[in-house]
Amino acid sequence: MADTITNTPTEPHGPKPKKAMSRANIFLYGTLIMVSLYYLLPLYVMIVTSLKGMPEIRMGNVFGPPMEITFEPWVKAWSEACTGINCDGLSRGFGNSVRILIPSVLLSIAIASINGYALSNWKFRGSETFFTILIIGAFIPYQTMLYPIVIMLREIGLMGSIGGLVLVHTVFGMPILTLLFRNYFASIPEELFKAARVDGAGFWQIYFQIMMPMALPIFVVAIILQVTGIWNDFLFGVIYTKPATYPMTVQLNNIVNSVQGVKEYNVNMAATLLTGLVPLVIYFASGKLFVRGIAAGAVKG
């Protein structure tokens, strides 16, 4: 009796939440699982196809699991697949992509973090104007800037080289990364900066000793953003490099879409999966940070 009195009388009113929810929930989970299957299907098909032999692919079912698992397509994709006359597989593209990726990521993040720091703590006349132009520039279709950049790279002798492509990635990564760092540095309490100024610290000292250590999480976000973005780039790779320095995505496309020879679908899928592996590993390893990175990249850019 005492219990019923302490409970508020309004509680039993209305539909019972549990019963009403369960019907809706079946529908909800059903939908989500169906949609998940659509999203997972290509990954599954890639893995399964790359582990089959060609005879099995010709007979059968793309969705079926391999009857006999073979890693030969992987080996072939990595070291023997042909693009035109070169038959040294995707390993060359992988090497190029790594050699493009590391300097591009380091350079673009170094420049953008310093830009962001200068923009939030050392404003000068016109700094906001340049920044606004930079952000508007992020919306300009790359096609309008492709050819002038060809001319510029030719002038400084970097056309077709990995160095040239690194420069292009640095330039086009700058708007979004600068925004990312600028907003982050702007959120750091100004008193900290002022105190350092009073103690006589200069531009670089404050950057390296105070700002950079505080911004480590945003550096990680920027690295994730840049690694996936640069690894997945196709357009700049195809235009600013030559066959010997093609990044992995370009080489992959040339291998799979080449018109000569018999199509080896298992090798193609192994090559595709190999190319997708780097961003996938980063995605699954970084979890929430990846979401934060793309949300920053997407919403702001």
Next chain:
Amino acid sequence: MTVASDPPGDSAKRPRRLFKNWMAKLASLPMILTALVVFVGGTAWTVTYSFTGSRMLPKTKWVGFDQYERLWNTDRWIISIKNLAIYGCLSMILTLVIGFSLAACLDRKIRFESAFRTIFLYPFALSFVVTGLVWQWILNPEFGLQSVVRGWGWESFTFNPLNDPNTVIYGLLIAGLWQGTGLIMCIMLAGLRGIDEDIWKAARVDGIGVVKTYVMVIIPMMRPVFITALVLIASGIIKLYDLVVAQTGGGPGLSSEVPAKYVIEYMFRAQNLGQGFAASTMMLCSVVIILIPWAYLEFGGRKRG
């Protein structure tokens, strides 16, 4: 985007000195050069040279609007524009609808939310080249989806979008949606999380159904999120290039050509620079047309004075 500017009085108080803050200026030099030389300079250069008869090399032989006239008389460009219009409209609507629906499902306090989110978002980590090649394989008429369904006993089943000029664009759409909806879902989910719990309580008290609450109350409240998503989708659509190259190569025939591909083919393959410049200027124009209303909506109301 929070482009907060200083109060204008701050710098006017002191006499302007070029060397005040010189280290910051020096450190910002890469940004200034990128903004002025590459973005402004490069764009202006391309627009200027679109009025020349440049072929293999850029030259200043002015031809007025000839390149544009030729552009709009070229079938390939018209096909490209039509394709982009179909792809763009469908992709915009479907991405928003699917993205929002998935986000709404995930927002119903379900279990395994992060697992579902991980699954919906992982395609976004993959490149368009990988996306295009996988879907090219799944949609392969001989060994892919079509042959599997036929193998189940439905002998007349036909699903071969990539080899039919009339449907190839839908084949691209399937792949494009697979790659891009996860991102929009994430943005929508973040938007839904920002909505006050009390709205739901109020809706329940008033006896309004869940779907009706979403349509009548939540979606109008999320207008800024939708606008951001829309801008994002639109700027992605105009850039559509890698996916087409990887999945269809523009074929069969010219039936899946897109403007970005047209520009690159004319600039770097056909050695008809003037056409490429004119086409890219048209792309720039379309971006400006999309961007100005957005910038107006986003920043117009907040301007001082």
